[in-house]
Amino acid sequence: MARSRFERLLARLLRASVGFLLTLFEMLASRRCARSPGLPAISNPLLLLSGVQLARKIRRKEVTSVEAVQAYIDRIQEVNPLLNAVVKDRFSAALQEAAQVDQLIEEEGGGEEVLEERFPLLGVPFTVKESFALQGMPNSAGLLARRAVISAGDAPPVALLKRAGAIPLGVSNCSELCMWLESHNRVYGSTSNPYDRRRIAGGSSGGEGSILGSGGSVIGVGSDVGGSIRMPAFFNGIFGHKPTTGVVSNEGQFPPASGLQQDFLCTGPMCRYAEDLLPVLSIMAGPNAHKLHLSSEVDLRKLRFFSVPHDGGSLLVSPVEQQLIQAQRKVAERLEADLGVKVQELRVPQLKYSFQIWGALMAAPDRDGKPPKAFAELMADHGRKVWPVWEFVKWMLGLSSHTMAAIGLALAEMVQSSQPSRFILQQKDELQRHLEELLGEDGVLLYPSHPHIAPKHHHPLFTPFNFSYTGIFNILGLPVTQCPVGVSEEGLPLGLQLVAGRLQDRLSLATAVHLERAFGGWREPSTA
Template sequence: MALSGLERAQVWLSKAVTGVLLILLRFLSRGSPAETGKKLPPVRDPLLLVPATQLAKKIRRKEVSSVEVVQAYINRIQEVNPFLNAVVKDRFASALQEAAQVDKLIEEETGGEEVLEDRLPLLGVPLSVKESFSLQGMPLTTGVVSRRGVVASVDAPPVALLKRAGAIPLGVTNTSELCMWFEAHNHLYGLTRNPYDLGRIPGGSSGGEASILAAAGAVIGVGSDIGGSIRMPCFFNGIFGHKTTPGVVSSDSQYPPTSGRQGEYLSSGPMCRYAQDLLPLLRVMAGANASMLSLDTKVDLKKLRFFSIPHDGGCVWTNPVSRELLDVQRRVVQRLEADLGVKVQQVALPRLRYSFQIWDTYMSLPDKDGKPPLPFSELMGEPGRPAWPFWELLKWMLGRSNHTMAAISLGLLEATRWSKTSAFVVQQKEELQRELDQLLGPDGVLLYPSHPRVAPPHHHPLLRPFDFAYTGILNILGLPVTQCPLGLGPEGLPLGLQVVAGRLQDHLTLAVAVHLEKAFGGWRDPGAE
C-alpha cells in the first residue's frame, strides 16, 4: 500500500533529523574508546549461578543461609556496578537485616519445608527493582532531575507481592528518562552499560534491571513494558523477560502514570536469567489475578501450532533485520521441528509494516471520557512547570539541559504532532488484530524478531528511533510475549527472539522459553573467556 503525502513527508523529515543528529552525536556524544570491548570479571561464586527457585529451596533446607546468598549478590553488585552503573540506589544494610530475619524464621519454623514453600515461595531470595516502581524508602524519579529527592512511600503491588513471598530487594535500577526510550540514560543517574560490551546500550527503559541481571548482580527482577521496555533490554543483555497479558499484573504505583488509553498497553512482568523462574515469578506478581491464566496447565509442546515471521515486511521506519538474527531464528525453527516433530509455518502479515504508525496512534488516543494523555513536556518538568522542548534543544546543544536528547526529541515530536487520528492506521490495526487472533487461537505460538539489530553502541538509537516497533506493536495488540536468549553472535553480543501467544495464553510462551533454554543454552556469563 502506498504511503500518503503526509507519511512521505514524515519519513523525509525523520531522515533529515537523523542526519543532523548523527553530526551532533559524533561531536558531542563520543563514547570512551576504553569502554568498547572491556569485559567484566567472571562469576566466581557458585551461589550466583543458581536459579531463584532452587536458591529458595536451598535456603528452606538450610543448605545455605539467606545472609550468605544476599551477601554474595551484594559482593557481585559492588564488583560490577562501577563498570555498569545499573544499580542507582542500594539498600544493602536493610537487605542483610531482612536476610537474618529469614534465617531466624527458618530456624523457628515447625511446620516443615512444604509449609514455607507454599506460604513463602521466594523466601530469602535477592531481588532487584526497576526504579520506576515504588519501593518504600527508595527513589522514584525515573531519571528526571526535577524529581531528585522524591522517595516512594509505598510498595507497588507487584513489589509488595514479591516481598510478601519472601524476596529481599537489594536496590533500584536505572531507566531511560521517564521510561520512554530504549537506552537507559538520564541526567540524574547517568548512562548504564551493557555487560557484554561496555560501549553498547543495555536497552530501555528497564535497562539497568537487565544489565545487573545479566552481570549476575541479581537473579530475579521486575520490569514494565509499554513499547518493549522489558523485551528489548532482555534481548540486548541475553536474559529472559516476559510481557504479561495486559491487566493481569498491576501497574499501579509506577512513575510516570499512564493516561489516555496507555494503561491498556502497559504490562509489568518478571525478568530473570533462568527460564524456570519465569512462571513462579509471574504467579506471585499476578496475585489474585493469576487465576486469569492457566499457569498450572501442563503444556505439551508437540501439540502446539508454531508460526514464524522473519521481519515486518519492509517498514520504511525500521531497519532491515540483520543476517545474524534471521539466521538464529531459522535455527530455532529447525530445532523446534527436529525436537518436537512439529512443522513451523512461515507466514507473512503485511500490515506489520505499519507497526510504528499503529503504536504511535494508539498511544496518543484519549480515554473513554475523551481525556487525552498527559503531555510529555509536562512530565519532563514535573513537579514544576512544563518543559519547553525547543528551548531545551538549544540548551542541550550548549551542554546545559537537564534532559536527554531522547526526551527532548519526544517533546518536539509531541509539539509538532499531526493531531488528527488516521482512519487508515486504525483500520490496519483492527485487521492486524483480527489476523493474529485467528492465527494464534488458544494453541498457537509465533516467533518474531525482538529488534532489527543486536545491541547498538551508546546513543545510536537516536539514529534508529523507530526500531522498537518490533516490540511496540505487540503492546497495542495486547498479546503475551516471552523474550528468549539464543546465545551470542560473532561480536560476542546476545542474540534472541520474541515468542508470542494469544491473549491470556502466557503459559504457552513460558513453556517454549524453557525448551529454548535447554536447546540454546540460555544466559551466558558476560565475564567468561
C-alpha cells in the first residue's frame, strides 16, 4: 500500500515537471509559431475515391490512369510546400507509366474481370516511405551520411504493388533511422500535420501519414517497429494496419532489423479508406497472404469485443486524454447498438509495463545469441563511429549531423541492459498468454492509439515513452488496425487501435470498415 502511494506521488511529480517544461516550451514557441492557415480544399473529385473505386473506374474506362495520376500530382504540388511530406517525386515517370496503363486497357481483349484478377490496382497511384527501396529514389532513412544513396531496385512489398498495376509517385519523409515519434531529420527537415501545421505528423512513417491525410495520396507503404504506421495514421486521421508478424516481407528497407527486432518489425498498408486495407495487405503479403484467410467472410455479430481504456497508469507514460477515452466509449456503445454485441471493459495490469517490455526485448539478442546492431553504429552507417556524449556536445553547439532524438536514443542505449530482467519477462509472458487466450480466433480489443491527440512539434522530446501504447503489440506479434473515429474540438483526428488474435487480421480490418461507416472515417483537413 505504501509503495502504491509512493508511485502515485512520483507519477504526479513527474507529470507536473513535464507539464511545466511543456508550458515553458509553449511560451517560447508561441512567439514565433502562430496557428497556421488550413490547407486548400480538395477540388478534384477523383481524389475522394478509394483506391478500389479508382481502379474500377480506370478498368471501365470511366477515367484514365493519366487523369488519376495527374490529379494526385497536382494535389501534392499544392500541399507539399506546406507539409514537407513527399521528399522526392517521380512525376514524369509516373505519367509515362499511367499512359502505358491506358494503352494496355485499350488493347486488352479479356475484359474487366481479367484485368482485375491480373492487376487489381491497375493505374492507381501510391506513395512509399523513403526508408524503403524504390528504384531510382533516395534511400537515406533521414541519415545525412546516406543522402546520396539511390535505390537500384524495389523492396518486395513495393515490387508486389507495382506488379499489381499501382504506380509510385515518390517517397515520403521519416524520422532519422526510423526510430522516433516525429518525422524530422537533417536531410529533409520536418514534416507537418495537415490538420494543424504546428503539430507533428508522427513517426517514423510521418511523411506517408501527412500526404495521405492531406488527400495527396490514397495508398501508402509504411513500416512499424513501435507504432510507426499506427501513430502517423492516428495523428493524420487515416487508417493504418500493422499485420501479424512475419506475414509481409521486411526486406529492402534501411535500417535492417537485427537481434530480436526482426520479430517485431512489420511492413503494412496506410490508407485513407478502410476498404483499401484488405486488398492492399493481400498484395503486399504475396506468398504469405493465404495464412490470413482474407477472403473469408467476417460476421461482426459473432465476434467478441473488449475495451481497455488505458494502460493502468504507468509512471513513464502520460495519462490518456479524456476526449480519447470518451471517443473509445462511444465506439463501444455504437458497436453494441449496431451489432447487438456486448463490449466488455477490462483492465490488464501487465500493460502498465509496456515500455519496459518493449525496451528490454528490443535490446535483447536473437535466438542465436547475436545482439542487435547498436543504434550509434547505425548512425555512423559504416563511417566514423558516433560517440553519443560528444555528439550531444556538438548538437548543443549546432555542429551535429544528427537530430536530438537520435542522439538521445544513442545515449539511452549506453545504459540499456541487453538482458531483460526476470520480472519484465514474466510480465511479457503473462500479457502474451492473457491476450492470446482472450482474443482467440474471434476477439477484437479496443485500445488507445496514443495518450494524446497529435502533439506539437518537438513535444515528444518531453514525453518519449508515450509510443508504448502502440509498441507493446509489436512485441506480442498481434495484428492491429488504427481506425479514425471523428475529430476533437480542436479539429484534430481522434482514433483507436483494433487488436485481433494472431493471423486474424481480417477481424480488425472488417471492424474498421464498419467503424468507417459509423463515424465517417477520414475527414478532409479543410472541413475537419
